[in-house]
Structures are given as C-alpha cells and as structure tokens.
Amino acid sequence: MDIQKIGVVGGGQMGSGIAQVCAQAGYSVVLVDVSANALSRAHDTISRSLARLVKKAALDSLQADAALERISSHTELGALADCQLVIEAATENWAIKAELFGKIAEVVSAETILASNTSSISLTRLAATVAQPQRVIGMHFMNPVPVMPLVEIIRARQTDDATFATIRALTGPLGKTPVSVNDAPGFVSNRVLMPMINEAIFCLHEGIASTEDIDAVMKLGMNHPIGPLALADLIGLDTCLAIMDVLYHELRDSKYRACPLLVQMVDAGQLGRKATRGFYGYES
Incomplete structure (x- = not known):
C-alpha cells in the first residue's frame, strides 16, 4: 500500500509526538481529538519540539515550517476518511480504544490500516472489534516519540503479512528502528x-x-x-x-x-x- 496521508487519533503526549515524526517524514497528517484545547496544546508542543530541532541544527527553519503545515487538526473522526493509515494514541483503556476502533472503521476505507500505539492492551482483542481484522496492527512508539528510535510492531493473531510488511517498511522513513513482537500483555518493553x-x-x-x-x-x-x-x-x-x-x-x-x-x-x-x-x- 502506498501511504501518503496518516491519521493520528489523540492529541496528548504520544499522539503529538507521532504526528510530528510523520509530518517530518513528509506525510500529510490528520490529527484528531475530541478536545479543541488538546489540539491547541498539541500544536504548541509540536512547534516547540521543532524549534528545538532547529536550534540543534537537526532541521532548518523551512523544514520545520513545512512539517508543521503538513499537520491539520480536527475534532471529528470523519476527517480521517481518506487516510491510508490511522494510528490510535488514546488513553490506555480497553473500553475507550475498542469504541474508537469501531468508530474509526466506520469512516475509513476497508483497506485502511488501523494501528494502535497501545503499550499493553491485546491487539488481537482490538482486531476482533472491526471488520477486516487482518488490517489491525500495533505500533508502540517510545516516549518522547521524536527522540526515541524504537517502535515495537505487534502482530495481532489476525494481522496479515501485507499489513505487517507495510508498517515495517514505514518505520524507515519515520527514522525509527522496528522490532517485531508477538501479541502478549505489555509486549516486551513494558x-x-x-x-x-x-x-x-x-x-x-x-x-x-x-x-x-x-x-x-x-x-x-x-x-x-x-x-x-x-x-x-x-x-x-x-x-x-x-x-x-x-x-x-x-x-x-x-x-x-x-x-x-x-x-x-x-x-x-x-x-x-x-x-x-x-x-x-x-x-x-
């Protein structure tokens, strides 16, 4: 799958970091949170993080501005409709994540990959909440996302090879190192x-x-x-x-x-x- 637009659901610490690294890598990013205040804080957090990278000469100011412009903020999940990948980064709570996955699946295409940044919850259980469960996978980024190189890639029992290959290949442009982990409580890191x-x-x-x-x-x-x-x-x-x-x-x-x-x-x-x-x- 050719991924051009990435959705990130959740404007907190992890969601803002994931949005930033995706935008820095050149992807269009749709950042969604039910709270407009959370989105405003996320924008400020990303701006400060990019400014630090400019100060360290890791980016120039034009690159930082371009990355910020690639991120659009929305309070409605419908904005995710044309994303090829959606990464959920909501609170670490089963009920919240399961409800979100169901709602996201309703607004995106049947081919859209649904990833979760969960740090402990079963991807197999999450996959079972949606149609086409083979497209569900875990992308567990480390905190702080713009700094830490690791991404645990967790295969649900239902995850197919094409989904896994697509996400593994994506970590390269994001500047991350993928480690493949089987679905188990807490995975390896936690x-x-x-x-x-x-x-x-x-x-x-x-x-x-x-x-x-x-x-x-x-x-x-x-x-x-x-x-x-x-x-x-x-x-x-x-x-x-x-x-x-x-x-x-x-x-x-x-x-x-x-x-x-x-x-x-x-x-x-x-x-x-x-x-x-x-x-x-x-x-x-």
Whole structure:
C-alpha cells in the first residue's frame, strides 16, 4: 500500500509526538481529538519540539515550517476518511480504544490500516472489534516519540503479512528502528520496564530509600540515563498503573500487582510531569 496521508487519533503526549515524526517524514497528517484545547496544546508542543530541532541544527527553519503545515487538526473522526493509515494514541483503556476502533472503521476505507500505539492492551482483542481484522496492527512508539528510535510492531493473531510488511517498511522513513513482537500483555518493553518501575515504587513505599536515592542507584549503578521514578513521572503515573493492571489481570500473577503507593498517587491526581506533581515536583 502506498501511504501518503496518516491519521493520528489523540492529541496528548504520544499522539503529538507521532504526528510530528510523520509530518517530518513528509506525510500529510490528520490529527484528531475530541478536545479543541488538546489540539491547541498539541500544536504548541509540536512547534516547540521543532524549534528545538532547529536550534540543534537537526532541521532548518523551512523544514520545520513545512512539517508543521503538513499537520491539520480536527475534532471529528470523519476527517480521517481518506487516510491510508490511522494510528490510535488514546488513553490506555480497553473500553475507550475498542469504541474508537469501531468508530474509526466506520469512516475509513476497508483497506485502511488501523494501528494502535497501545503499550499493553491485546491487539488481537482490538482486531476482533472491526471488520477486516487482518488490517489491525500495533505500533508502540517510545516516549518522547521524536527522540526515541524504537517502535515495537505487534502482530495481532489476525494481522496479515501485507499489513505487517507495510508498517515495517514505514518505520524507515519515520527514522525509527522496528522490532517485531508477538501479541502478549505489555509486549516486551513494558513486560520488563513496568515491573521494574513498580518495584522502585515499592522501595519508596517501604521506606528503603528516598526518591532521589532510588533513582541515583539505578543511574549510577546500572547506567540508566534516567531513574525509574523520574521515568514514571515522564510516562505518567496513570499510564503506569493502567499497564500494571493489564499485566496483573491478563497474566493472573500476583507479582504484577500495583504498589499501593502508585494507586494512591493516581487517586490523588499526582500523575507526574503532566500534572505538575508526581514523585518529583514540576510546578515551575
């Protein structure tokens, strides 16, 4: 399939990043969110990100302006009608994603590839919600999308070879490195990462060490570029909890139970960077 126009559903942190890298690669991008405010924030986020690339001489100003102009923003899913690929980047919630997939499938052609940026939810279950399930696939970008090179490509049980080949080939122009992963809770990235983050939260919850010292151990002792608690703040504590809940319920193993402190912080709205408070403060 010749992909020329890409739809991105969800104007949050991940959706705006995905829209940016697709536009930088020369694709026309249709960014959709039900909230006009979210779209405005996404536009500002992309503008700032492109400006940083210009400052670093990774792009010139004309390239940055052209990328921004390739992105159109809409509040109605009907704007996706002529896209050859739609990437869903909504909240990590099964019911929301399943409903969205059904609505997207109603407005695009039967040949349009339907991809999800889900970080833990079964692609096989998502594929079962639409006609032509062979066109459903997972494209799990890493955060921050414009910086991180990895894309996990997850085949649903129904995904056909043509869909997989098209998406794998697309990652090259996007400047990403594809890794093929079979459909399983959390895939590879979050099957490994989230239990580590959760265990770091347990260390804090049990008073073993402070936030700063837990992160220092992992940075200085394990050579991680960012500590697990700071990384949880970057990802969003609500997303971390959602992924842990998927692992726990799907794998039915108590080792994936979310730390009570993580649950309390999400209940309190202390979600990390996007909420100005998490394990660290971001009021400034």
